[in-house]
Amino acid sequence: MVSKQLQAQMSEWRHQIHSHPEAAFEEKETAALVGKVLMDLGYEVHTGIGGTGVVGVLHCGTSSRAIGLRADMDCIKITEKGKHPYSSQTPERMHGCGHDGHTATLLGAAALLAQRKNFDGTVYLMFQPAEEPGTGAQAMLDDGLLKRFPMDEAYSLHNNSLFRQGQVLIRAGQFFSSEDDFVIRIHGIGGHASAPHVTKDPLVAASEMILAMQTIISRNVDPQEAAVISFTELHTDGAVNVIPSNVTLSGDVRAYSPEVQRLVEKRMREVCQHICEMHDMTFEFEYIHAFVPLINDPVCTDHVLEAARNIVPEEQIILNAPKCSASEDFARILEQVPGCYFILGGGRKEDLSQEFPMHHSCYDYNDDILSLGAELFAEIIRTRLPKK
Ligand SMILES: [Zn+2]
Ligand SMILES: [Zn+2]
Known part of the structure; x- marks a missing residue:
């Protein structure tokens, strides 16, 4: 006592x-x-x-x-x-x-x-x-x-x-869970909103990326395991009539095992790379391990x-x-x-x-x-x- x-x-x-x-x-x-x-x-x-x-x-x-x-x-x-x-x-x-x-x-x-x-x-x-x-x-x-x-x-x-x-x-x-933070910067070529054919629109690539990465959880992670990918910020240097040149996406990833944590990071990097290749854009992919599971x-x-x-x-x-x-x-x-x-x-x-x-x-x-x-x-x- x-x-x-x-x-x-x-x-x-x-x-x-x-x-x-x-x-x-x-x-x-x-x-x-x-x-x-x-x-x-x-x-x-x-x-x-x-x-x-x-x-x-x-x-x-x-x-x-x-x-x-x-x-x-x-x-x-x-x-x-x-x-x-x-x-x-x-x-x-x-x-x-x-x-x-x-x-x-x-x-x-x-x-x-x-x-x-x-x-x-x-x-x-x-x-x-x-x-x-x-x-x-x-x-x-x-x-x-x-x-x-x-x-x-x-x-x-x-x-x-x-x-x-x-x-x-x-x-x-x-x-x-683990906590990882990511920042993805996509670089295209901006221009007049009325002439998308002469731009390389990074916002379209970013939108595809957000959706494609949802499949990492639903199609790559073992359903017996749990993980979360949350996109929490999207910033562009565009305006209402300007297609942006740059888009920055950031967010947060959670997992309960080091294996799933590594898998999610690897797949995010691959999806990012291939979507940018498809759209002929360059990118930077930053991934920070804040907490381990x-x-x-x-x-x-x-x-x-x-x-x-x-x-x-x-x-x-x-x-x-x-x-x-x-x-x-x-x-x-x-x-x-x-x-x-x-x-x-x-x-x-x-x-x-x-x-x-x-x-x-x-x-x-x-x-x-x-x-x-x-x-x-x-x-x-x-x-x-x-x-x-
Ligand atoms: Zn606390
Ligand atoms: Zn506490």
Whole structure:
């Protein structure tokens, strides 16, 4: 059980972070708070990892086994509309994704682990910057995270207000999708709208491309798999009576496996190339991998299930949770370390559709799930490291 005192302390940390939100790689004050709390709890503290990342290390006993737990610290770049005593004091910065809660949760777990010391091995608590743009985990990895803190397994969680408070959602294998962003620039020859025969109209080519690429999902991707191609922008340099010379298309692609992600990219490039060849036009095709798919290790997923069963009633555990078409930066760590990412429900309203969803300007993390998250993390450590 988490003491009343620690519960209050976690809320206080959360409110402090909430009122001073910091976006990707700006998390200086948050990192300083994290570092101070960890230091006071007796952790070895490493700062400045991948920019503003912090790792707290707690050794106990003599076992060489090590487990990593991770929280994200960054906010999103919108202005908070909700009114709380601890509302954001910075315009265009708010904790609208609950990373304030994740950080406070992992600090709560840090306190429980330091107090209980009921494990033999090493715990690495990773506080990462820049989850929202999907670059913070990679920045920590590039800064030698896993070489400096070699871990056998890694775990993390995300809150979600659209699931009931206290529910734990677990899924083995594919869970969160990749996110890729693309920009296609098509170059033709513009001219008078009344004389298309002396132009090379890139807008017609772009229109064919948008339609042709729909068949990648319906005709190339295995129907057992899921993927999304969304064209979200189309810009031309034409006018009402001017056929454009240039068209720029951009959009977003999602997939749940690296194989499908590669297939979609390859087919998009081919379709683009062949349509431009057909219309005698040149093009540039830019494709950016923002997030990789998040895939939970099945064995580690069972470990989370075991820990959850020790903490929450069976009816609150949702096994085989639905896949999520959002993306999550922890996937980069799970590419290199077996582990599991799970969701903690935070919805309080009877009708969950009335809850503010994440990234809404009135969203606020539910303080009542802080201790559950901390207990789950502490229980994962107790069950995954040898007994002391
Ligand atoms: Zn978010
Ligand atoms: Zn988030």
